[in-house]
Amino acid sequence: xxxxxxxxxxxxxxxxEDFTTYCNxxxxxxxxxxxxxxxxxxxxxxxxxxxxxxVKKQKRLTFQFGEAKKNSSLHITATQTTDVGTYFCAxxxxxxxxxLTFGSGTQLTVLP
Amino acid sequence: GAxxxxxxxxxxxxSGTSVKIxxxxxxxxxxxxxxxxxxxxxxxxxxxxxNEGSKATYEQGVEKDKFLINHASLxxxxxxxxxxxxxxxxxxxxxxxxxxxxxxxxxQGTRLTVV
Numbered sequence: 079x080x081x082x083x084x085x086x087x088x089x090x091x092x093x094x095e096d097f098t099t100y101c102n103x104x105x106x107x108x109x110x111x112x113x114x115x116x117x118x119x120x121x122x123x124x125x126x127x128x129x130x131x132x133v134k135k136q137k138r139l140t141f142q143f144g145e146a147k148k149n150s151s152l153h154i155t156a157t158q159t160t161d162v163g164t165y166f167c168a169x170x171x172x173x174x175x176x177x178l179t180f181g182s183g184t185q186l187t188v189l190p
Numbered sequence: 191g192a193x194x195x196x197x198x199x200x201x202x203x204x205s206g207t208s209v210k211i212x213x214x215x216x217x218x219x220x221x222x223x224x225x226x227x228x229x230x231x232x233x234x235x236x237x238x239x240x241n242e243g244s245k246a247t248y249e250q251g252v253e254k255d256k257f258l259i260n261h262a263s264l265x266x267x268x269x270x271x272x273x274x275x276x277x278x279x280x281x282x283x284x285x286x287x288x289x290x291x292x293x294x295x296x297x298q299g300t301r302l303t304v305v
Contacts, residue, residue: 120296
């Protein structure tokens, strides 16, 4: 079955530094979504990537989907304290059977 | 974005009793609803996926007789934790999708404490 690893598990950065989290799958994905969960909150949808090699930007956030559609990354430029939270990838494969599962998540702490 | 209403936001119950958690999609008809369990500092663990009018599909290791899911309509799903035990204490979150593979929206979650 599909195995997804998300790294790093934790990341502490100084405000203004960049941050990247990676999601790696053992199988080819049809698409991948990214969500953010603030402490004590619920997941909020950020983006969906569908095409091989796709790159999407949302202000300081850059999302990439690998050429082989087996990995994805989220990069935040010049982090702010409002970026604090846990970032999850949610990969879809052809055998997902309508499931929405999440990677292990990367918990980001931004130090002022 | 869509609004998902989940109630209650927190509940404390005695061991052996049952607790019902309600999830409503307020803005659209949700063809698929998901139930998750989340322990502190961990990811969301999918418990079951339900489609309106059909039985829920439970993930491996999740007891369907203990965690009863009813997807009564395109806007309402309920999760009942039966004969709750302290180890069932957790954060339960529902998610809804209008179509498979589309953006999912989540409820605020329910903090269940079994004493």
